Amino acid sequence: MDPSWLERPVxxxxxxLLGGTVTVRSGEGTVTVRLTEVEAYDGAEDPxxxxxxxxxxxxxxxxxxxxxxxxxxxxxxxxxxxxVTGRPGEAAAVLLRAGEVVAGRALARERRRRTGVCRTDVxxxxxxxxxxxxxxxxxxxxxAAVLDPAGRVSLLRAQDPPSSVQGPxxxxxxxxxxxxxxxxxxxxxxxxxxxxxxxxxxxxxxxAH
DNA sequence: GAAACGATTTGCT
DNA sequence: GCAAATCGTTTCT
Numbered sequence: 001m002d003p004s005w006l007e008r009p010v011x012x013x014x015x016x017l018l019g020g021t022v023t024v025r026s027g028e029g030t031v032t033v034r035l036t037e038v039e040a041y042d043g044a045e046d047p048x049x050x051x052x053x054x055x056x057x058x059x060x061x062x063x064x065x066x067x068x069x070x071x072x073x074x075x076x077x078x079x080x081x082x083x084v085t086g087r088p089g090e091a092a093a094v095l096l097r098a099g100e101v102v103a104g105r106a107l108a109r110e111r112r113r114r115t116g117v118c119r120t121d122v123x124x125x126x127x128x129x130x131x132x133x134x135x136x137x138x139x140x141x142x143x144a145a146v147l148d149p150a151g152r153v154s155l156l157r158a159q160d161p162p163s164s165v166q167g168p169x170x171x172x173x174x175x176x177x178x179x180x181x182x183x184x185x186x187x188x189x190x191x192x193x194x195x196x197x198x199x200x201x202x203x204x205x206x207x208a209h
Numbered sequence: 210g211a212a213a214c215g216a217t218t219t220g221c222t
Numbered sequence: 223g224c225a226a227a228t229c230g231t232t233t234c235t
Contacts, residue, residue, distance in 0.1 A: 039216070048216075058231060076229030078217055095216055116218070129217055171216050195217095 001147045001157060006066035006085045010092040013085055014040035015166070015186040017094060019158030021102065024135045026152070028111075031104035031135050033125050035096060037187040037194045039169045041082070043091035048169060048176020051091035062091040067147040067155075071132070071139055078129030079138050083146065083155065097170070097185070099125040100193040101134055108134040127195040165189045 006013060015038075023032040041049040043062075050059045050072070061070045062084055070082040070093050086092030101108045101124045108125070112118040115133050125131040132138065137153070146155040164186045168179035176182055187194045 041216080050216080053232080056232075072216090073230065075215060075217060075227080077227070080216060082216090097216085117220090127217070169216070173215090176216095 001067070001149075001155065003065070003067050003147055005157070006083075007087055010040040010042050010085050010094060011184050014038050014094045014184065015164045016157075016161055017083070018164050018186060018188055019161045021156045021158075022096065022099070022135065022146070023103070023154050023156070024137060024152065026136055028136065029104055029107040031108050032102050033099035033131060033135060034102045035099045036191045037098035037185070039095040039097055039186070040184040041093045041095060042184075043086065043093075046176060046182065047174055048172040048182060049091070049093070051093075052176075055091070059091070061143040062093050063089055064143065067145060069137070069141055069144045069146060069153065071137060071142040073139060074129070079132040080128045081132050081135070081137050081141075095128060096131055097128045098187070098193055098195045099131055100191075101125055107136075111136055122192045126193050162188045170195070 017038055018035055021032050021034050043049055043051045046052060051062050055063050058072055061068060064084060065088045066085045068084045070084050071079055074080050081096045082093040084093050111133050112124055118124060125134040144153045145151060146153045166183050166186050168183060169177060169185045
């Protein structure tokens with residue numbers, strides 16, 4: 001993929017990533033996820049971004065070139081995966097929040113079984129930490145390049161990106177969570193693999209029995 | 210050094 | 223609907 005495609009302003013780029021695929025090859029096998037939900041984070045200018053308070057050891061890969069991963073550990077339990085975009089030093093990134101497993105389902109299920117419960121295939125990569133588990137990505141993949149189609153991790157653009165809906169980012173406190181200023185979560189409408197946690201939107205009630 | 214807190218998930222009520 | 227789990231990173235004294 002042409003790296004310059006990733007250099008446009010991240011709030012405009014993020015929805016264009018929907019429908020694209022992320023493939024990870026490992027000794028265990030190959031898993032591919034089609035992205036259905038993402039969030040944009042706009043570097044030092046964005047109070048919701050990890051880069052807002054400048055470069056640190058943890059977020060160093062955000063400040064690198066577009067087309068690499070920024071992976072971090074959250075709450076001591078989970079990993080979240082971002083695609084670094086923009087120009088070097090800009091620290092813009094797109095958080096990969098959810099997707100649909102389109103290849104390697106058996107392996108994705110096995111990985112999810114190791115770390116948690118997974119009742120249906122739709123849940124395999126429904127949520128940022130689940131997506132990381134399904135793909136087998138962790139801190140080792142921080143900084144990994146994704147633009148080489150033959151690499152261990154590779155990103156492919158959607159040929160025909162689906163139409164998307166946007167709303168407030170999840171779990172961002174302070175001004176960065178203000179939907180009027182940063183309505184930067186994008187998802188494919190009516191897509192079951194979009195993460196369940198949606199403030200302001202009704203959650204599907206648990207089945208009674 | 211110490212302390213607070215976080216771009217979440219899960220299970221129990 | 224709510225709270226626990228669990229620990230690295232960052233900030234403050």
